[in-house]
Amino acid sequence: METTNRKHVTIDPITRLEGHGKIDIFLDDQGEVERAYFQIPELRGFEIFSLGRPAEDMPQITSRICGVCPTAHHMASTKALDSLFHVVPPRPAKLIRELVYNTFMLEDHALHVYVLGGPDFIVGPDAPADQRNIFGVIGKVGVEVGLKVISTRRRLRGLISHLGGKVIHPVLGLPGGVSKRLMPEELPEFRQIAKDAVEFAQFTLQVFKDIVLANPEYVDMIRSDAYTHKTYYMGLVDEKNRPNFYEGKLRVVDPTGKEFAKFVEGDYLDHIAERVEPWSYVKFCYLKKVGWKGFKGGIDDGIYSVAPLARLNVAEGMSTPLAQAAYEEYIATLGPKPIHHTLANHWARVVEMLNAAERMVELLDDPDIVSDDIRLIPTATPDKGVGVVEAPRGTLIHHFETDEKGLCTKVNLIVATQNNAARMAMSVESAAKSLIHGGVVNDGLLNKIEMAFRAYDPCNACATHSLPGQMPLIVRVMDRKGEVVRELRR
Amino acid sequence: MVLALGNDLLCDDGVGFAVVRRLRPSFSEAEVEFVESGESGLALLELIVGYEAVVIVDALVSGVRPAGSVIVMDSSEFCRVIAPSAHYAGLAEVMDLGHRLGLPMPSRITVVGIEVEDPYSFSPSLTPAVAAAVESAAQVVVSLLPLEPR
Numbered sequence: 254m255e256t257t258n259r260k261h262v263t264i265d266p267i268t269r270l271e272g273h274g275k276i277d278i279f280l281d282d283q284g285e286v287e288r289a290y291f292q293i294p295e296l297r298g299f300e301i302f303s304l305g306r307p308a309e310d311m312p313q314i315t316s317r318i319c320g321v322c323p324t325a326h327h328m329a330s331t332k333a334l335d336s337l338f339h340v341v342p343p344r345p346a347k348l349i350r351e352l353v354y355n356t357f358m359l360e361d362h363a364l365h366v367y368v369l370g371g372p373d374f375i376v377g378p379d380a381p382a383d384q385r386n387i388f389g390v391i392g393k394v395g396v397e398v399g400l401k402v403i404s405t406r407r408r409l410r411g412l413i414s415h416l417g418g419k420v421i422h423p424v425l426g427l428p429g430g431v432s433k434r435l436m437p438e439e440l441p442e443f444r445q446i447a448k449d450a451v452e453f454a455q456f457t458l459q460v461f462k463d464i465v466l467a468n469p470e471y472v473d474m475i476r477s478d479a480y481t482h483k484t485y486y487m488g489l490v491d492e493k494n495r496p497n498f499y500e501g502k503l504r505v506v507d508p509t510g511k512e513f514a515k516f517v518e519g520d521y522l523d524h525i526a527e528r529v530e531p532w533s534y535v536k537f538c539y540l541k542k543v544g545w546k547g548f549k550g551g552i553d554d555g556i557y558s559v560a561p562l563a564r565l566n567v568a569e570g571m572s573t574p575l576a577q578a579a580y581e582e583y584i585a586t587l588g589p590k591p592i593h594h595t596l597a598n599h600w601a602r603v604v605e606m607l608n609a610a611e612r613m614v615e616l617l618d619d620p621d622i623v624s625d626d627i628r629l630i631p632t633a634t635p636d637k638g639v640g641v642v643e644a645p646r647g648t649l650i651h652h653f654e655t656d657e658k659g660l661c662t663k664v665n666l667i668v669a670t671q672n673n674a675a676r677m678a679m680s681v682e683s684a685a686k687s688l689i690h691g692g693v694v695n696d697g698l699l700n701k702i703e704m705a706f707r708a709y710d711p712c713n714a715c716a717t718h719s720l721p722g723q724m725p726l727i728v729r730v731m732d733r734k735g736e737v738v739r740e741l742r743r
Numbered sequence: 744m745v746l747a748l749g750n751d752l753l754c755d756d757g758v759g760f761a762v763v764r765r766l767r768p769s770f771s772e773a774e775v776e777f778v779e780s781g782e783s784g785l786a787l788l789e790l791i792v793g794y795e796a797v798v799i800v801d802a803l804v805s806g807v808r809p810a811g812s813v814i815v816m817d818s819s820e821f822c823r824v825i826a827p828s829a830h831y832a833g834l835a836e837v838m839d840l841g842h843r844l845g846l847p848m849p850s851r852i853t854v855v856g857i858e859v860e861d862p863y864s865f866s867p868s869l870t871p872a873v874a875a876a877v878e879s880a881a882q883v884v885v886s887l888l889p890l891e892p893r
Contacts, residue, residue: 302752317781387785387836388839388840388843391840396845400846403792403844408787700782
């Protein structure tokens, strides 16, 4: 590695993340980190592509944006259509949507814990890169656990497919309801899946405790300054301020944990603004009423965060008993709230797995879920609709406006990763600053920077080339003129 | 199973889907299953587990062949191929993982790759050179199946 002159280090793509990811680190003359940032994909092309198309096609179109979380896009679009066509779905339809959604949250979180982010902890942050993957995880926890993860995910995805069609291209949601009811004779099988899912989530919590929490070094790392930022947090909550992945109000707490705002989804533009920095095409979201202060963090800076850490920070408890117990242990260990440690996202994610699994059981025990009253046909003229869900990676906002025929005239999507973009930039920069000195950049250091990034589980994917695997890691070192001084590949 | 990977809203990335949609009506579902997916990694494992033989149809970005070129690769070649598409790098891992877990993995996986021009723009249509290659790619897929189209 060169040690003189200003350098530009590029990590592209981030290994094991779904989709493209690219981190750029600029070093100064002394080889110290001057600035670090990352890029996420631009959705503007997609928004333009959608103009003039019938709004009712949006749940199908948006679910193709991403090979990772099609169900989240599908559901956000479906809810935006309810709002656009001024229709409230019958209760059974809402229950079915929520069942599918919680099932999706659980299987997606499981993927992250065991395959995408978990290897950093389960295998260990200092393990060689070629071991920090699913093979390393299986080596550590055993083949039977690997089989359990695969079979559980398969059954959960089976439930989603049964109700929603293909996982990757769901056709469940319609404005005012769903396309398919749940038959009473299907209940026993689904209840068994839900019951097993609760056990699986409990098992995962135990794995996390045994391997991560039992290791003081890991807990110290979670608490370390390099992975800590005091920002605002946002997430959907129910009427008792408990997280709800499918519906509720958006609650924002400040860096001291005090409620700063609580609003309905249609008002999001009153609270969230976007800003483009000259050095990146990424749009950074911030709280309009606090303002943009340039990656400072703290109470005077409108940077906020979403995703599991944020959801548990805006919460005053969990809606289900096992998740509540896990939440209390989480707060007791890392608290008081709000917890500002980025790496705590991993633990919060496991708490949410329990919540999603328990919610599946509750929904399947609700007698209304097998009702055939699953659709209210819209009759009002469409105009404007906003739909929000909590995607695994955080708050996802879909906003459509149409002409009177329902053809899209405006499409605005704010994906979780955009909500988190500013805080992620802070995380990457602070990790880089604490771990790169004198121009020395090695594999272990780079991985720790990536760890900060991966904790958010950012979804940089469009469906193409989405790979949670071993794409080559490319590090480019560039001089002031932008010329590549050196290129390293893993 | 014939498995198309890609995204039919991203221009040429949808070429695999176009090929399986062309072939699907010619075979009974009981004989050959045609699947379209935008997934990879672990989801890919979940898709292919339990099948006897799998033909994967996908867009290729090598940059060295003219758009519309069709190539066939056997699963044994995946490790030697330096990621012509991200999907394959994942596939070698997926096969390895499946074997290590003792899952019933397909005994044979063949990839039919179609060199593409633009897999990045949001568009539901293929570029002309790639659209023109759909038929020949479909014939290549048929030649790999143990059955004749009806």
